[in-house]
Amino acid sequence: MELTGFGVGTKVAVGTVVRMPDPLPEPDANARVDGDLDAERQRALAALSEVARDLQARAAELDGPARDVVEASAMMAADPSLADAVAERTAIGKTAERAVFEAFESFRATLRSMGGYMAERATDLGDVSQRVVARLLGVPAPEVPHSDEPFILVAHDLAPADTAKLDLSKVLALVTRDGSPKAHTGILAAEKGLPAVVAVNGADRIADGATVIVEAGSGAVFVNPTQQQLANAKREIDRQAALAAAPIEPGALADGTRIQVLANVGKPGDGPRAVQLGAEGVGLFRTEFLFLDSDDAPSVAKQIADYTELLTHFSGMKVVARVLDAGADKPLAFLTDSDEPNPALGLRGIRVLKSREQVLRDQLTALAAAQAATGAELWVMAPMVAEASESEYFTSLARELGIQVAGSMIEVPSAAILAEQVLQSSDFISIGTNDLTQYTLAADRVLGSVAGFQDPWHPAVLRLIKIAGDAGEATGKSVGVCGEAAADPRLAVVLVGLGVRSLSMAPPAFAEVRAALRRVTLERAREVAAAVLQATSAAAAREIGAELLAAR
Template identity: 50%
Template sequence: MPDLHGIGVSPGRTAGPVHALGAPPVLPAEVPEPGPDEAERAAKALQFVATSLDELAARVTGPAAEVLATQAMMAADMTLADAVAAKIGAGRPAAWAITDAIAEQQETFAALGGYFAERAADLADLRDRAVAWLLDVPMPGLPRPGVPYVLVADDLSPADTALLDDTVLAIVTRRGGPTSHTAILARAKGLPAVVGCAGIQEVPDGTTVSVDGTTGAVATVTEAQVPAIVAAGQAERERNASLTGPGRTADGSAVPLLLNVGGAKDLVPDGEGVGLFRTEFLFLGRTAAPSVAEQETAYRELFEAAGDRKVVLRTLDAGADKPLPFLGLADEENPALGIRGLRTSRVDPTVLAEQLTAVSRAAATTDADVWVMAPMVATAAEAAEFAALVHEAGLPTAGVMIEVPAAALKARQILAAVDFVSLGTNDLSQYTMAADRMNGELADLLDPWQPAVLELVATVAAAGRELGKPVGVCGESAGDPLLACVYAGMGMTTLSMSAPSVAAVRAALAGRTLADCQRLAELALAAPDAESARRSVAEA
């Protein structure tokens, strides 16, 4: 096979035989006559899927648990159940009714774009699991070749990714981008991964390949070459793991390495604090917002686990593109550009007010250094209004996320209104490049190495230096060892990432002086495209 190239989304190098993800169940060509119990069978199938995903969510931690819990909620959603019942009422057997109903929902979700388009891929997994249960055939999923292997797929469902074991050496998918679930969960598991790799599904099972999760290269190698490649990758991991202590460059410039977490169970000693505490998990799957007391208990658990370290808490990042019934928001034609994040307080300020009250009460009884930031902020006026609410709640440090180009371009004015900012590079890439985060055909545009995105990041960093205020990165791109050095060269004061990424980023920084990092930043900003930017920095 010719050498292939995709987007490296989880660093590391390895080699082994490729084996493809199992095919989904196929409905028989002839549609049988429906039986009298089709509605009951369909209900049981959907309940089986919801229960099994909930059970799987309970067995994992971090982003995987949140994603699986959301997917289980979709399987149990009454809208889907009603659509399936309508198909059965029209004469379709259970398996066909579920397939038809989900196909219609997928079309609707794909048309909406944004977060809904991301959910369309998850619906396909729900369909396959329900149909497999109804047809009494094996569940679609991971191959079991009996040897360590490189997993190949069109894309991976959250459940497939959560079930990966130590026989999987690396992941390569045809679709997906840097912010896809495959990328996020692969980083969380510390597996080398390449997404957006055209042609990978044409590679026959058993073909031996090397995978570089940093550069995105996938190449055919001989079996004789495998031991040396695996050994080099293992030596690199061991070398990274041997370094301890705070993040800093070779000449001693501090770059604190923080963690992106969803709760206390995601904390590890390796992180110097928490750069992104996602609070959505507490709100998912509910018809009413959690009480102030319930929130206070959950926040206190994390604050206590953090000790006296910094914890940056993001207020509820939800809205029309992440629908929560209790928000009472209207349907929108373009939810990615609608009422989400801080904007939900325009409709109902109570949810934000109660969350800030709960955070303040929890912070008051612990030693954690609690900072609070709002998502989806576009103007300095919004930033100032949020900062006032945070300070009124008795919390001393208020900030906002920079996720839209308008905020990046006006970073100086926004920073004048708050105590700090943090860059969410996933959404910043999406909005800067006008490319849906889950559109695999646009994965190259969603690459955080895009010079236009990097220029906005540099603009925010410069504003922070000018005003003497902290500017961090909490997007998943901070976990890219090479890009982390570029960010350090731009002047980022903190980098926040999934726990498994910390060791590689620490090692990358430790191997370069601040002047080296500044030179790498200049190379990346001068590059004409993302691939050139990544290559020029890797070769420097």
């Protein structure tokens, strides 16, 4: 039986299935408390506090993105507004279990209505709710099962706390029924280099103990495969292992054309692993880590210290820092309006920074100071630029505050169409394919129901990238891609054929992308890209790319 979904990464895994336990059933809506209502309230609040402490303790044992997502879950459990919502319900006689369930469901509905990153957090709230209800019932919370042998985990979906604590010596791959490649499960799988296929129709039919092949590159899951399929998978696993073990060489095409292979990083602690895996620099340094879940903007001194720590890992290398991308899926209490009816199309990125210029001035000042303290080659770019006037504003301010190289992100279709105008005032452009795909196809990037449209192979997206690539060639300025599209080896070749000259991705993807680039010349990459642009759908484009790149 072959099932299909949306793959994360390119790796292949073979193993025995261990299924995640099903979620706890919904607490009885008709159950009432006849006794001490205050005691019931205290019971519920105690469970919330215990779960918050447990999650915080788990977070302390982790690092990197894993720590962040578990800490965020701990903060949810400790949220005073949730405690108040639970107390209101126990006060009218609802059981602690039902009160917790209803309070979390109310908050989840609010987050889902906001879309984007906040909709993703609704899944996280569901996990915290399950943990609190399990504590009240005195039963284990549904969690990743323990196994002495390596296994492939199959689940409805995975919460951040589950994904973050995966034992990579045991978990070979992930298969989920729900989710999206751009939600937290996909993001953490990419960063861990763990093959995953999400939003798999039919995942519920995969039996515990079944043998499966997970092909992240094709988004396929083979249940009870044939001996031939197993042999093919084993050869692919051996090939990938050999690539990972090969000496690291700079990114280049077969004709010697240099293509920089850069890392996407989220905080200073991500630097050492990126360098170890062969990063030639950083193509996307997400500076939001200092601002998220904060009531106030960090001080200039704090920013200088953290930026300097990151840049020190990349002395002599290019580091492209994106200034704060707030709004939409990353609301900040001190900066953005939480009451925007459609925040994804509201004040986001450079728009909100322009309206609160002191925040941007402080960040640019800190970045310039960090560069002066290190040997890194710092490039700084503005997020969500929509037209040339915004690039002109950002570059002028950056120059005033000591930034030598200032650029713009191409994430909005209008910016791609006007890329040549944007490049008149920008030193470079970097294409964020995740958001460019979302806005081009009107499909929320973390919403599983429209996951089929969240595909950077779509010819509409590729044609916009071609416009940006042509603009780079016309102006003689750098064009890069920092969305996860760069991590797809075949798509990386197409991007180069469209005019992209640097590719930034999660570090585990380096080896496969470098190998794919070294198999083609620039002329061949352009031929493949030209053919792909004629496709009528993302699926057709992917098929054309696979056929042409397999022919050589």
